Amino acid sequence: MEVNDRIHGFFLQHKEYIPEVDSTAYTFEHEKSGARLFFLENGDDNKVFSISFRTPPVDDTGVAHIVEHSTLCGSRKYPLKEPFVELVKGSLNTFLNAMTYPDKTMYPVASRNDKDFQNLMDVYLDAVFYPNMRENPQVLMQEGWHYEIEKPEDPLTYSGVVYNEMKGALSSPDDLLESRIMHALYPATTYGHESGGDPEAIPDLTQEAFIAFHAKYYHPSNSYIYLYGAMDIAEKLRYLDEEYLSHFDRIPVPSKIDLQPEFSHLERETVAYPVSEEEGTAEKTFLALSWTTGQSLDHKAMMGLEILEHALLRTPAAPLRKALVDAKLGKDVGSIFETDMLQPFFSIVVNNAEPERLDTFYHLAMTKLQQLAENGIDRQLLEASINLMEFRLREADFGSAPKGLIYGIRIMKSWLYGGAPETYLRYEDLLQQMKDGLSSRYFESLIEEYFLANPHRSLLAMVPDTQMAARREKEQQEKLAEKKASMSEAEIEATIAATRALKERQQSPETEEALRTIPVLKLSDIRKESYPLPLEVRDLSGTEVLFSDVNTNGIAYLNLYFDASAVTEEELPYLYLLSELLGMVDTEQHTYAELANLRNLHTGGITSDVVVYTKKNEPDSMMPKLRVRAKALVAKLPELMDLLQEILTQSRFTDEKRIRELIEQEEASIELNMQRAANQIIVSRLAAYLSRAGRYADEGGLPFYPFLKSFEADFAGSLEKMQQVFAGLLPKLFNRHGLIVSVTLKQEEYPAFEEAFGALQQSFSQEVFPTASLDWEIKPENEGLTSSSRVQYVGKGANFLRLGYRYTGSMAVLETLLRYDYFWTKVRVQGGAYGAFTGFNRNGFMYFGSYRDPNLRETLAVFDGTADYAAHFTASEREMDKFIIGTMSGVDTPLTPMMKGDAAATCYLRGITQEDRQQRRDEILSTRQEDIRALAPLIAACMKENVLCVFGNDAKIAEAKDVFDSIHPALPALDEGE
DSSP states (O other): OOTTOEETTEEEEEEEEEGGGTEEEEEEEETTTOOEEEEEEOSOSSEEEEEEEEOOOSSSSOHHHHHHHHHTSOBSSOOSSOHHHHHHHTOOEEEEOOEEOSSEEEEEEEESSHHHHHHHHHHHHHHHHSBGGGTOHHHHHHHTOEEEOSSTTSOOEEEOHHHHHHHHHTTSHHHHHHHHHHHHHOTTSGGGSOTTOOTTTGGGOOHHHHHHHHHHHOSGGGEEEEEEESSOHHHHHHHHHHHTGGGSOOOOOOOOOOOOOOOSSOEEEEEEEEOOTTTOSTTOEEEEEEEEOSOTTOHHHHHHHHHHHIIIIISTTOHHHHHHHHTTSSSEEEEEEEOSSSSOEEEEEEEEEOGGGHHHHHHHHHHHHHHHHHHOOOHHHHHHHHHHHHHHHHHOOOTTSOHHHHHHHHHHHHHTTTSOGGGGGOOHHHHHHHHHGGGTTHHHHHHIIIIISOOOEEEEEEEEETTHHHHHHHHHHHHHHHHHHTSOHHHHHHHHHHHHHHHHHHHSOOOHHHHTTSOOOOGGGSOSSOOOOOOEEEEETTEEEEEEEOOOTTEEEEEEEEEOTTOOTTTHHHHHHHHHHTTSSOBSSOOHHHHHHHHHHHOSEEEEEEEEEOOTTOTTOOEEEEEEEEEEEGGGHHHHHHHHHHHHHHBOOOOHHHHHHHHHHHHHHHHHHTTTTHHHHHHHHHHHHHOHHHHHHHTTSTTHHHHHHHHHHTHHHHHHHHHHHHHHHHHHHSBSTTOEEEEEEOGGGHHHHHHHHHHHHHTSBOOOOOOOOOOOOOOOOEEEEEESOSSBEEEEEEETTTTTOOOOTHHHHHHHHIIIIIHIIIIIITTOOSEEEEEEOTTSEEEEEEESBSOSHHHHHHHHTHHHHHHTOOOOHHHHHHHHHHHHHHHTOOOOHHHHHHHHHHHHHHTOOHHHHHHHHHHHHTOOHHHHHTTHHHHHHHHHTOEEEEEEEHHHHHHTGGGOSEEEESSOOOOTTO
């Protein structure tokens, strides 16, 4: 195909090879419909498709977000209630989702199986162009919002999936802060609105406005189609033209994003956010100084600002961050640089502050920026930030997200606004320009242009309010009571009937005829053999080395697993503290700032954490490790080993000011992440009630917070105690006994690792320490964790091995069934929660959990009903095969080189062999209806244990106090005198 060719209704406008992503890029336009299409052709079998639309909201009703959910609720070809869910159940997808941004909605899918990829594309295209939501008002009721009432005497309430999702999302202070910053910076454009939806405004969305939004924006003339990977593009173009695009004529779509007129002066604003009474308001204010920063079409400026953000605010050596931390304005300093919009914005944020510090913050930030512009930024600092960016661009490791998916999101930074889609895929020339900028005033000029001379800025204080949640709830109840009072008996009866009809629809099973419209792969499409994890156990002068021979494009991935079994119960919180301090304090050779620069200059990162492994089928086993993770180019292995040796054996824990800063930052981080990671908290707490390994791991979670608070309360005494404990702890940990090293690189690169590792190995202690006995009483608990959250996260679990049951691969199929059938229907569709999740582990730990859930008792009742669901589970052969295929998509998720090495090491440490992995695969592939039913007694026994944890709204938990043995704030304040 060459430029100016016409292929199946598409006109090829541009073609070029892009070496940075090793792909040939084709830019097409569909002549009849006006659809744009961009294709990245390469050898990657993990193919990606997405269709996106420019969808600028004009209010806070969340219409863009609700339409995103609703298009996936049935369509012309696929007349089911939830074709999206049926797809997930039976697809080998490597990615399947939809995302709402401030100005666009994206529908991406990915799969390595050609047939599956085609099926996914067709379901998504039919969904966006021909959704049933246009004819069925119950879709908006379910996915958006509706009035709910079951009996005439009941109060009127709101429910809906997006309504409850956003109640949860905007309970997270950092999400709320970003929303408020955008409202302040863009009062006259679409970016001033909450595209996800503000729960206070969502009930203003009418069926008419909902349908009109789809009709206006979901047209091929407003679409951006993206294809990536190894495929027959001519066949895909023919399909797109014949099945969809040729049925539409090009029309003008008024979706242009307007620019916010520039401010003439600093805009100031104070807004409130809710905190619980127990949390209090002291040092809970957020301060934010924000600017709009040009346009995303200027890729060079965006890269320069990203490097500047890292250098000034994101590294321990960052001078602007240091100035703000030293001024004691708050406990931590962060930043936001949002570039997924036409007019990006840049924010400096101080957490855990007080509102009266706002002016001091503003003047100090501006003064420091002025000094940096006038006196220059340290060149080694900038070089280190450029190096880290270059490392990450070349590594292109996005974890479990397909590479092609990330490229597809990246291209929208320019394509959506009329720029060339390939703009953000290129980086070689820009990196060189960044390096050239080190010998000019390029970075200083960015400060001058975008921060000092830019009048378009806002200064925001987001202050805590202990009464806001109760006041908001009261106002909502009064509004609903007023609404009900204004309704006639007939209107109330009609609302009751609508509620009943919605529930009947939600509870009614799909017809066999409708289910058969969803294309399903065959079990024969699934590989029978488990993919091997490359691992060879080697000995290096007495140290066990787990070597994974993988092509890593010249990068060495290294994990050091230090045995922590000698750590006593008294030392345990200090072990978690040590993992936070390593690499962040001075050493005998360098200050922590110099160390940060060296780390960014020579490596792709060095981090440490505490991990606890269990042996398969042994719930009482516990193997605690301090894990140090590092990566660097193979050529930089000597520098990496020098840095590791310096950090692990020469760190100095004597700088009071620095250690206080790090403890305050960790405190602030726990507070900030609590709402966002509440689902992880409940699973961690459940595990802590059930096993020693779970208890050990949880000590670094919620229980770590009061330790940090008490450390801060008596800092001088605590610092002295820490230094005494560290004196005994460090030789126990950084010790050759029990050390296991995993390394992932190519076989021919292994000698470079072997040579570089010797000096580091010699630096570790060889003293022998006894295993510590941790005399914990592990007992079940029913715990309610209260907060200012407007939703709940409900968890229930047990250990099935202890109850006499065994682990089987069928449990993985049951996870799929629960997540996308029973829990999806009961907890999400009927209950209005954002979602529910489950897990069964080889160590016997099982859990059920809900996410952003308006309910509590009702969800526990659903969990208790799971055994009955399993006992009466029925499925045709076709449906059973579908669930197995959906399960296998998770089993066979493509792994990056680093993930392969990590997975191989984890299996080795847990004693999971290739035979075990094959047996699990065989059991999954052979699972039948009776195997699911056979798990019912196990589930019943687990639920009977009645081990539960709920994180949620304090009033909601108080209402259900009989459910819990203990209720307390998730993050308790220190008692007086403590």
